[in-house]
Amino acid sequence: MKYILVIGDGMADNPVESLGGKTPLQYAKTPVLDALAAKGEVGAVKNCPDSLPAGSDTAILSIFGADPLNCYTGRSPLEAAATGIQLAPGEVSYRCNMVAYEDADKPFEQKKILSHSGGSIEGEESLTLISDLFANPTFAAAAEKAGMRVYPAPSFRHIAVQKDADIQGIQLLPPHDHLGEVIETLLPSGNQNATVLKELMKLAHSILDQHPINQERRHAGKLPANGVWFWAEGSAVILDSFVEKYHKTGTVISAVPLCHGIANLVGLSVTLVPGATGELDTNYEGKVEAALDALRSGQDFAAIHVEAPDECTHNGDLPGKLQAIEWLDSRVMKPLTEALAQEGMDYRLLVLSDHKTLTSTRGHDGEPVPYLLYDSRQDSKLGLPYSEASGEQGKQYANGAAVLMPMLFEQAVN
Ligand SMILES: [Zn+2]
Numbered sequence: 001m002k003y004i005l006v007i008g009d010g011m012a013d014n015p016v017e018s019l020g021g022k023t024p025l026q027y028a029k030t031p032v033l034d035a036l037a038a039k040g041e042v043g044a045v046k047n048c049p050d051s052l053p054a055g056s057d058t059a060i061l062s063i064f065g066a067d068p069l070n071c072y073t074g075r076s077p078l079e080a081a082a083t084g085i086q087l088a089p090g091e092v093s094y095r096c097n098m099v100a101y102e103d104a105d106k107p108f109e110q111k112k113i114l115s116h117s118g119g120s121i122e123g124e125e126s127l128t129l130i131s132d133l134f135a136n137p138t139f140a141a142a143a144e145k146a147g148m149r150v151y152p153a154p155s156f157r158h159i160a161v162q163k164d165a166d167i168q169g170i171q172l173l174p175p176h177d178h179l180g181e182v183i184e185t186l187l188p189s190g191n192q193n194a195t196v197l198k199e200l201m202k203l204a205h206s207i208l209d210q211h212p213i214n215q216e217r218r219h220a221g222k223l224p225a226n227g228v229w230f231w232a233e234g235s236a237v238i239l240d241s242f243v244e245k246y247h248k249t250g251t252v253i254s255a256v257p258l259c260h261g262i263a264n265l266v267g268l269s270v271t272l273v274p275g276a277t278g279e280l281d282t283n284y285e286g287k288v289e290a291a292l293d294a295l296r297s298g299q300d301f302a303a304i305h306v307e308a309p310d311e312c313t314h315n316g317d318l319p320g321k322l323q324a325i326e327w328l329d330s331r332v333m334k335p336l337t338e339a340l341a342q343e344g345m346d347y348r349l350l351v352l353s354d355h356k357t358l359t360s361t362r363g364h365d366g367e368p369v370p371y372l373l374y375d376s377r378q379d380s381k382l383g384l385p386y387s388e389a390s391g392e393q394g395k396q397y398a399n400g401a402a403v404l405m406p407m408l409f410e411q412a413v414n
Pocket of ligand 1: 311
């Protein structure tokens with residue numbers, strides 16, 4: 001028996017007026033998903049507890065059976081785990097974004113933040129800037145005093161780790177939510193450690209602003225990556241072993257560090273697929289092949305995560321969201337189920353959205369999402385398509401962490 005999980009990130013939604021009152025899942029052509037739903041079970045499940053932020057971090061923890069109410073400490077430790085960073089007790093990790101502040105002759109606090117990604121800085125440029133910053137004697141001394149070290153990444157998303165860090169009551173805002181705003185009221189606040197982080201950010205700006213790479217970027221008409229921004233704080237997270245809990249081995253196939261980190265923490269392997277981008281142009285076929293290869297080679301379980309529906313919704317790109325859902329159907333579900341049938345593998349399949357991402361707000365929503373459970377040995381003759389409305393007619397689960405994996409693996413819910 002083989003077990004497959006498919007997550008269409010943020011594909012669930014509310015009815016959209018311009019789609020004639022249908023949701024994107026209802027409007028998009030998804031014949032394969034609908035045929036599976038018709039023979040399987042459709043219900044609704046809540047993956048984001050109300051007391052925590054609705055997002056892929058809390059929702060995907062739930063899907064893999066880790067209750068965020070017991071284990072969630074923040075987003076960055078999950079991402080840190082993707083690169084093998086282990087936090088010691090008392091240590092806190094932060095996302096350390098490269099950002100762009102406006103070029104203006106003003107005090108630091110009066111400047112506006114123009115980009116949460118340092119003008120989409122990538123690769124060597126980003127690695128050089130962050131390494132040079134932490135090698136600068138003045139900054140190095142301040143970072144040392146703050147107990148701060150950095151793990152450079154070849155993108156705008158570095159990870160910083162601070163020893164003996166106090167994050168009680170601290171307020172660190174996501175930079176992408178405040179583009180174009182003056183930073184004075186956005187800078188770290190809430191406790192003494194916030195002042196330390198704010199001073200590091202101010203010092204980083206004074207050093208990075210004149211860096212030759214940023215001078216070149218300005219000449220090339222690009223935004224300078226002239227600052228760093230600490231946010232997404234969290235302490236070490238320990239998750240139960242997936243293998244010990246469910247007695248299944250498996251792999252996770254995704255483009256995003258968050259999923260790789262959760263996989264590492266629960267002890268599942270990660271399969272990297274070339275061309276898996278986390279965007280609409282991702283390598284759908286490559287992900288299917290990777291899942292099939294894992295199952296053929298003796299693994300029990302494969303998870304395919306597709307980020308594109310979520311990204312398109314955040315970008316306000318409704319046609320893109322519809323296309324992402326249709327490609328999930330025609331380029332993931334179709335080849336996957338055809339290959340399994342051809343090779344005579346019995347399987348159980350769970351398909352769901354982690355959380356809703358709303359076309360109306362371009363943001364996340366933690367309300368229940370529809371799940372589809374299919375068993376190749378059975379026909380429920382239910383006859384419903386895969387949609388939010390079908391989900392509402394089926395079983396309702398208030399806590400995905402407790403039920404989803406047992407449901408997939410035909411195990412008793414603890
Ligand atoms: Zn999202």
